[in-house]
Amino acid sequence: MEKYEVNEKTLAVIGVNDNLSKVMEDVNDYFIGDSSFSVMERSCEYFGSTYSGRTIGSRKMLGINYKVPIIVEEANDLIFFPLSEVDNPKCVWVSLRWFDRVEEEYGKTYIYLKNGKKIPTKISKYSIENQVLRSSKLNYILNNRKKSLK
Numbered sequence: 001m002e003k004y005e006v007n008e009k010t011l012a013v014i015g016v017n018d019n020l021s022k023v024m025e026d027v028n029d030y031f032i033g034d035s036s037f038s039v040m041e042r043s044c045e046y047f048g049s050t051y052s053g054r055t056i057g058s059r060k061m062l063g064i065n066y067k068v069p070i071i072v073e074e075a076n077d078l079i080f081f082p083l084s085e086v087d088n089p090k091c092v093w094v095s096l097r098w099f100d101r102v103e104e105e106y107g108k109t110y111i112y113l114k115n116g117k118k119i120p121t122k123i124s125k126y127s128i129e130n131q132v133l134r135s136s137k138l139n140y141i142l143n144n145r146k147k148s149l150k
Contacts, residue, residue: 004032004039005046006072006080011098011113013039013080015090026098026115036091040070040080047073061141062134069096069135071142079142081135083123092121096135102128 004023006013011024015036022031023039032039041051054070062068069081079096100112104125111119111128121128 003042004034005043006039006078006093006095008076008078008097010078011095011115011117012111012119013093014119015088015092018089024113024117024119035089036093037086040072040086040093043072044070047078058138062138064134067131067134069131069138071138074142074146077139077142079135079139081131083121083128083131092119092123094119094131096132096139099132099135102132 009025011026013036014022014024016022016031018035019033020031021034021036021039022029044051044054051070054072055068058068058070059065067082067085069079072078072080077097080093081096083092083094085091094111098113098115100114102109102111102125109121109123109125109128111121113119
């Protein structure tokens with residue numbers, strides 16, 4: 001089976017179990033035989049770093065230690081944030097670039113993406129909004145540092 005790395009078309013990587021994830025892209029959704037963590041780990045390596053290195057960098061930039069968003073690839077601002085602990089087999093990773101809004105409807109929480117797709121989740125609206133704020137701050141810091149290099 002072919003291995004998957006996140007890219008500009010990746011909306012989210014949704015963990016199903018230790019050996020299965022649903023990948024949502026702008027047009028297609030499909031299942032791959034890997035955990036969501038393995039996809040994120042391999043994606044960091046594909047773009048020249050390690051997951052551990054990306055996490056340490058984000059922790060230092062944001063001053064946080066829990067549910068840390070990561071910069072998978074900095075040139076194209078590929079930033080993903082987890083909705084739960086990353087070692088949870090059902091962890092969902094959402095692309096900041098594709099995030100639109102989060103809504104609570106009839107006792108359920110939905111993440112709406114910029115292309116109209118939505119992800120149902122049991123995570124609270126407050127928790128998701130907090131993850132988006134952290135990711136946005138990470139993106140802001142990253143872009144300011146890129147500008148200072150020019």
